Amino acid sequence: MSLKDTFASLASVFGKVSASPTHLSRKTRRKSGFDVADLYDGPIDVRRTGGTPGEGEAGPALDEKLRQAYFWIINHAIISPFYDIEFNDEPPQGFTLGDRKSRLNLPTDQSYSSFVLLPLLTLVLRRRCLLVGGPGRGKTASAVLMGVMAGYTLKDIKRAIQHGQPQMTIADLLGNPLPSSLVNAQTMDDVKISWRKWLGMRVKIIDEYNRIPTRTQSALLTVLADDYAELYDQIYECPPSAWYLTANDDAGGGTYQVIEALRDRIDVVVKALHFNTRFLRDLLIRIEEEVRPEEVVPAGLVFSGEEIDRAHREILAVEIPPSLLRRIEFFTSHFEFCDIAADQIEYKTKDTVKLGGIDWQAMSGQDAGKDRIRDLGSQTRNGLSVRAMMTVLAYAKALAWFRGFDEVGFEDVRQIMPFVLHDKLVQDPDSPFFEQPGHTTFRIDRIGWIRKLFDLSCQEFDRLGLEKEDPVADLLLEIGKGLDGVGEAEVRKRLAVIERQLGEIAKGRKMYGHLFDDVLALKYMHQRYTNYLKWLSWKGGA
Amino acid sequence: MAVLEGRRVNQSGRERIAGPAKGEGLVSGPLAEAFRRGRERFNTAFFISRQSSPGLDETIFAQHLRMLAPVADAVARHGPERLDAAVATLYDLLLDLLARGILSDGARTDLLRRVITELLPSLHVFLAEAPYETAGKLVNAALQIDATPGARSKEWMDLLAMVAPSVSGREELFDAGRVLAWRCGMAHQRTTALRAAERLSEAVFFPVLGVPRAGPGGPVSPSELLRALAGDPWLHPARTVDGTAGRPKTLRLVADAGGFRGFGGPFLAPPRACVADGALVLSDGGRAWRMNADVFGVVFSQIFDDICRDGSRGAASKQALRDDAHDVTVSGEGTIAWNGLKTRCDRLAYPTGVACDGTTAVVTLRHSHRVLVFGRTVDLPDGTGRAG
Numbered sequence: 001m002s003l004k005d006t007f008a009s010l011a012s013v014f015g016k017v018s019a020s021p022t023h024l025s026r027k028t029r030r031k032s033g034f035d036v037a038d039l040y041d042g043p044i045d046v047r048r049t050g051g052t053p054g055e056g057e058a059g060p061a062l063d064e065k066l067r068q069a070y071f072w073i074i075n076h077a078i079i080s081p082f083y084d085i086e087f088n089d090e091p092p093q094g095f096t097l098g099d100r101k102s103r104l105n106l107p108t109d110q111s112y113s114s115f116v117l118l119p120l121l122t123l124v125l126r127r128r129c130l131l132v133g134g135p136g137r138g139k140t141a142s143a144v145l146m147g148v149m150a151g152y153t154l155k156d157i158k159r160a161i162q163h164g165q166p167q168m169t170i171a172d173l174l175g176n177p178l179p180s181s182l183v184n185a186q187t188m189d190d191v192k193i194s195w196r197k198w199l200g201m202r203v204k205i206i207d208e209y210n211r212i213p214t215r216t217q218s219a220l221l222t223v224l225a226d227d228y229a230e231l232y233d234q235i236y237e238c239p240p241s242a243w244y245l246t247a248n249d250d251a252g253g254g255t256y257q258v259i260e261a262l263r264d265r266i267d268v269v270v271k272a273l274h275f276n277t278r279f280l281r282d283l284l285i286r287i288e289e290e291v292r293p294e295e296v297v298p299a300g301l302v303f304s305g306e307e308i309d310r311a312h313r314e315i316l317a318v319e320i321p322p323s324l325l326r327r328i329e330f331f332t333s334h335f336e337f338c339d340i341a342a343d344q345i346e347y348k349t350k351d352t353v354k355l356g357g358i359d360w361q362a363m364s365g366q367d368a369g370k371d372r373i374r375d376l377g378s379q380t381r382n383g384l385s386v387r388a389m390m391t392v393l394a395y396a397k398a399l400a401w402f403r404g405f406d407e408v409g410f411e412d413v414r415q416i417m418p419f420v421l422h423d424k425l426v427q428d429p430d431s432p433f434f435e436q437p438g439h440t441t442f443r444i445d446r447i448g449w450i451r452k453l454f455d456l457s458c459q460e461f462d463r464l465g466l467e468k469e470d471p472v473a474d475l476l477l478e479i480g481k482g483l484d485g486v487g488e489a490e491v492r493k494r495l496a497v498i499e500r501q502l503g504e505i506a507k508g509r510k511m512y513g514h515l516f517d518d519v520l521a522l523k524y525m526h527q528r529y530t531n532y533l534k535w536l537s538w539k540g541g542a
Numbered sequence: 543m544a545v546l547e548g549r550r551v552n553q554s555g556r557e558r559i560a561g562p563a564k565g566e567g568l569v570s571g572p573l574a575e576a577f578r579r580g581r582e583r584f585n586t587a588f589f590i591s592r593q594s595s596p597g598l599d600e601t602i603f604a605q606h607l608r609m610l611a612p613v614a615d616a617v618a619r620h621g622p623e624r625l626d627a628a629v630a631t632l633y634d635l636l637l638d639l640l641a642r643g644i645l646s647d648g649a650r651t652d653l654l655r656r657v658i659t660e661l662l663p664s665l666h667v668f669l670a671e672a673p674y675e676t677a678g679k680l681v682n683a684a685l686q687i688d689a690t691p692g693a694r695s696k697e698w699m700d701l702l703a704m705v706a707p708s709v710s711g712r713e714e715l716f717d718a719g720r721v722l723a724w725r726c727g728m729a730h731q732r733t734t735a736l737r738a739a740e741r742l743s744e745a746v747f748f749p750v751l752g753v754p755r756a757g758p759g760g761p762v763s764p765s766e767l768l769r770a771l772a773g774d775p776w777l778h779p780a781r782t783v784d785g786t787a788g789r790p791k792t793l794r795l796v797a798d799a800g801g802f803r804g805f806g807g808p809f810l811a812p813p814r815a816c817v818a819d820g821a822l823v824l825s826d827g828g829r830a831w832r833m834n835a836d837v838f839g840v841v842f843s844q845i846f847d848d849i850c851r852d853g854s855r856g857a858a859s860k861q862a863l864r865d866d867a868h869d870v871t872v873s874g875e876g877t878i879a880w881n882g883l884k885t886r887c888d889r890l891a892y893p894t895g896v897a898c899d900g901t902t903a904v905v906t907l908r909h910s911h912r913v914l915v916f917g918r919t920v921d922l923p924d925g926t927g928r929a930g
Contacts, residue, residue, distance in 0.1 A: 043644055044678035
């Protein structure tokens with residue numbers, strides 16, 4: 001092989017930053033009309049390397065920069081030739097493989113590897129990402145790369161990694177009181193703490209977090225959840241940070257059981273997929289050339305703190321269309337309802353069962369009388385927390401922003417949902433749903449299961465025709481406009497509509513999660529109108 | 543395997559790259575020291591760059607690296623602790639330029655050689671502070687000026703090096719660069735340059751505009767000077783020193799610009815003129831250009847929305863042509879009248895159109911790819927510029 005050929009073949013492994021635009025999205029339009037280029041614009045992109053934008057210079061397009069970072073990692077740093085987050089702009093060509101009729105689609109739009117994309121989205125969202133998978137699959141390397149992308153030196157980021165181990169103490173994690181101040185202190189306020197440096201960093205890495213002792217996990221929870229650390233009555237305020245936690249086995253195989261509150265704070269779970277042996281040659285080249293990608297991250301891909309803040313603000317500005325939000329509402333409404341948990345409607349939740357300490361299997365067995373296969377709520381042992389719902393919305397916005405859109409699309413939600421709800425929805429493997437042909441694998445494959453759940457929810461949404469006719473949504477919209485100036489006759493009319501709607505639901509006899517939320521919403525509106533009516537009567541009488 | 547010994551072949555038969563190692567043999571002093579200290583990093587950077595640019599020639603690159611010697615010497619003299627970072631940045635920048643083919647182009651190679659060997663050493667203070675931003679911006683600016691017909695990159699570099707000792711920081715340096723670029727023929731940078739000039743200290747302001755600090759009529763303040771320049775694009779800053787108050791405006795032929803594309807101009811056919819969104823636009827029926835014109839030059843920038851694309855070039859006329867909005871009248875007899883002022887110009891034969899933006903009137907001619915530019919100005923006549 002000639003030298004030229006060798007380098008041409010190597011180009012598939014290493015290389016440079018991808019040329020812009022990396023994605024032809026709706027935001028990318030051909031420049032038309034006149035534009036005076038700034039004097040300092042040119043082939044050397046100084047704006048992406050910490051240079052300050054000057055007169056006439058626009059700030060860098062951060063979504064484009066993040067896409068370039070993504071492609072740089074994919075092309076040069078992490079060998080992850082997977083496209084499990086699929087997007088299509090026209091119907092994809094598909095193949096059915098094997099005895100189990102596995103489906104392989106060839107995406108027609110730019111698709112992504114979750115193992116690289118989600119840590120990057122976590123970086124700009126400043127949230128918490130758990131990387132799970134067997135040893136040597138690049139979990140820690142991926143987290144280290146995120147630290148380098150956030151502007152830290154390799155040395156700093158490696159020093160800042162907290163390695164979980166059974167002897168890890170709170171002092172190991174947070175810091176120590178200075179011995180001199182401890183001896184001389186008259187009050188707790190006099191104690192000076194030498195805080196660990198990692199607490200002040202914008203990227204925090206906890207390696208093998210399930211090997212941390214339970215007591216130390218509680219100290220970690222305070223930092224992770226509330227952005228502060230406490231020792232000897234002294235408080236250290238941490239900056240908003242992106243967290244990367246790794247675990248070889250997230251299903252209880254660590255040295256210590258991870259406390260539930262800590263697990264609940266993790267926003268996304270990403271699996272480190274296996275190494276595709278067809279790419280072994282790339283590994284060989286790395287060994288021979290002694291190239292360590294994390295040491296040569298292009299300066300142009302490093303995000304300053306200000307850029308991460310700006311990207312975060314841009315992500316929050318991405319809109320979720322009302323019709324899509326309604327589908328997300330409908331999906332999340334399936335899971336909390338448990339008809340046999342209580343007598344009073346408000347307490348008919350899975351949380352009541354859990355708080356009651358009752359065996360779930362025994363309880364769920366009593367929930368007879370409705371179609372448990374059709375009831376999506378039967379597949380889980382819990383409902384979704386407010387935090388989980390907020391995380392879904394945040395990551396859906398981030399994904400849409402990353403793809404260059406101003407508005408979240410259906411596929412953004414569909415693709416991101418499984419990674420956010422991975423550890424949030426506790427599966428009930430005894431649900432008859434999993435006994436259905438082709439569904440048994442969903443007991444293991446949570447990503448596929450949650451995506452299936454969302455698809456089934458959307459099918460049900462369409463079957464009920466809620467896109468076209470949704471009386472409860474109309475009523476909520478009406479009350480959302482406020483009650484000022486609404487007359488008594490109008491209030492009575494609306495009360496009658498609410499009562500009629502409740503009557504319709506009652507006629508159906510079977511209660512499902514989405515109806516449970518509708519019923520409670522109707523009760524809420526009825527109460528507000530009733531109180532308002534009383535106030536109107538009092539005002540008229542006074 | 544070490545990569546310090548020039549070309550070697552490893553077990554898999556691949557040739558190892560040793561760009562810096564070769565460069566090291568050709569240089570001495572601080573640059574060679576910096577190369578020695580960062581050898582692995584430099585080799586890796588060259589290796590990675592060569593993956594995506596297989597044509598990258600290590601011998602050529604090694605020769606280019608010699609350009610860095612003067613700037614390395616300058617940085618080492620004044621801030622040795624910043625030398626390695628500056629050399630690493632300049633190394634990456636050269637590598638990038640070579641990989642993109644910018645350093646392989648003869649004319650641009652000479653330009654960049656002048657930027658790196660002549661301009662950057664005089665800016666070593668800023669280079670030590672922020673090497674990538676400083677070097678990157680100045681390289682970009684030099685390339686832009688060089689690519690602008692009529693603009694003078696060499697003069698820009700000389701003037702920037704001259705004012706550099708007076709500037710207080712990088713931002714002022716870049717602002718000075720903007721004003722100087724305008725002064726060196728980048729007429730389209732006028733608005734940006736005037737805003738940049740507002741931010742300059744007096745010690746920098748007057749030299750970059752080429753204004754003697756005090757004229758016969760007494761010193762003029764920066765704000766007075768900028769006010770005068772903002773109102774009259776044909777007024778040269780040097781002729782504001784003794785004040786412009788009370789000086790009558792005259793209507794003059796201030797430039798002729800454009801030309802046939804085959805001879806380096808922008809137009810394939812004699813153009814037509816119009817005003818769109820307040821800007822002068824010229825079209826040859828196929829393409830359109832915005833014309834930025836002032837005392838420092840005329841620059842044509844192609845625009846994609848061909849505002850004047852009507853396919854016709856208009857019939858030659860000896861009748862008066864008028865721009866009602868600004869009361870400009872051109873007669874086929876060789877005169878132009880503009881809001882009470884009138885002048886005769888023998889070259890005004892066979893005009894096809896006139897367009898005026900309020901400060902400049904452009905007249906197109908039937909038999910010429912060039913256009914005549916007239917201005918109402920308080921500037922003193924010293925001949926007509928020929929640009930574009």
